[in-house]
Amino acid sequence: MASILVVGGGIAGLAAAHRLQQLGHRATVLEREPVAGGRMRSERIGEFIVDRGAQFIASGYRNLRRVAGEVGLGPAIRPLARTHNAMLRSGRLEAGNYDSPLAFLRSRLLSTRAKLRLPRILLELLRHRAILDPLHPERAAVIDREDVPSFVRRLAGDENLEYLLGPALSSTFDSDPEDLSAAFLLLALRFVMGGFGLECFEGGIGRLGETLASRLDVRTSCDVVSVETGAWGARVRHREGGGDREAVADAAIVAVPGPLAPAICPRLTDAEREFLEAVHYVRGIVVFLLLDRAPQTLPYYGVAFPRPEGIDLYGLAVDHHKPGVCPPGAGLLNAALTARAAARLWDSSDDAIAGHVLDELARTPVGRLEPHGTAVHRWDPMLPQFRAGYLPRLAAFLARRERSPRLAFAGDYLVGPYTECALTSGLRAAGEVVASLAR
DSSP states (O other), X not given: OOEEEEEOOBHHHHHHHHHHHHTTOEEEEEOSSSSSBTTSOEEEETTEEEESSOOOEETTOHHHHHHHHHTTOGGGEXXXXXXXXXXXXXXXXXXXXXXXXXXXXXXXXXXXHHHHHTHHHHHHHHHTGGGOOTTOGGGGGXXXXXXXXXXXXXXXXXXXXXXXXXXXXXXHHSSOGGXXXXXXXXXXXXXXXXXXXXXXETTOTTHHHHHHHHTSEEEOSOEEEEEEXXXXXXXEEEEETTEEEEEEESEXXXXXXXXXXXXHOTTOOHHHHHHHHHOOEEEEEEEEEEESSOOTTOOSSEEEOOGGGTOSEEEEEEGGGSTTSSOTTOEEEEXXXXXXXXXXXXXXXXXHHHHHHHHXXXXXXXXXXXXXXXXXXXXEEEEEOOOTXXXXXXXXXXXXXXXXXXXXXXXXXXXXXXXXXXXXXXXXXXXXXXXXXXX
8 A cells, every 4th residue: 555645635636535545545635725625616605505616517527427426426416407508699698598400590699601600610520529539638639720719710700709609618618719729629519519418516516525525634724835756755845734844655646736836846857847837727706696586587507798798707607506505596696707807806805896797797688686795706726728739738748758756747737627627637647646656
């Protein structure tokens, strides 16, 4: 039995420790925050439960569902009461209920010309299907040559970019289309086609992290200063309880956002450091609105706000459609600011940010809302951006021959900005670090 230190108690780190424990090894998780879970945490505010980061899981999340079953949470996975979305266009909310080709053709969101051009995107998806594996995005490195706007405009035109694919990506990944690659778009579409029925854990998405942490050796409020590894093992220095501490083990897994890893890993190889320092995350702000009554203007789960509409929000999620998160009849919404608005308002007070969100929603058919409470969460880093040209660099990093000894990495930047991908990276890191013990 080996001992492994896992730096980072988000879902990637917790999944890694869970797998190591299953393999008969002793894993200790060191988490900087007072509570484990990272960006897959829930928080109780009075009678409401808000999902601070990740908002849902999908029916196609096979690894996540398997881990949930292993810790007894399978029965807690529930479908959302509503899953249909809408898009704002010309001051109207156009429903995106595309349950059939006929329903799509009847939609008023896009012109007939735009609808007729969409199959060109689907043809690209079919053409590259063999290399489009959402859990192995590096396999699509050979087609990672342009960003989303140039790709969509070339094949399907501006209307499909601005009123369909662009806002769908932005409201899901909190990024402007220019910061995502065409290859990533195709991978996302492939992911959706593999099963993307929206689900959640009853009582909050954070239940998975909480349950995993309760079964593992997790030490919170541990601020890791350095991770050093060699043929002899791993040494992690951290601050805990007001003092400096040191832990020694046979190996280590660093499960923090990529750009944060070089600061705590002074002995990385040049290639590892170069790759990790170039990983880019967006920072964002999410505002939760707690309402006594659910708004009648929102019979959807999600609403996206295209850029031409001039709203400072990427999207709005209607969280009270999740079971067990608020009192019956009450409303719970969360709004994600655009990257530009988040940068402008980053240092503003929580009240000012929440007020701005309410003012923006009042300019839409959602109308003027009067929440009895609000919560503002700033995320820095928030989600990795798979920009044009990222996949070849990722492929080279994953295939590197020169590696830091007895050290593995985990995080969403290695697979994709979904909880399924973050968790999968942790499971893989566990296998990788165990294999390194034999080298």
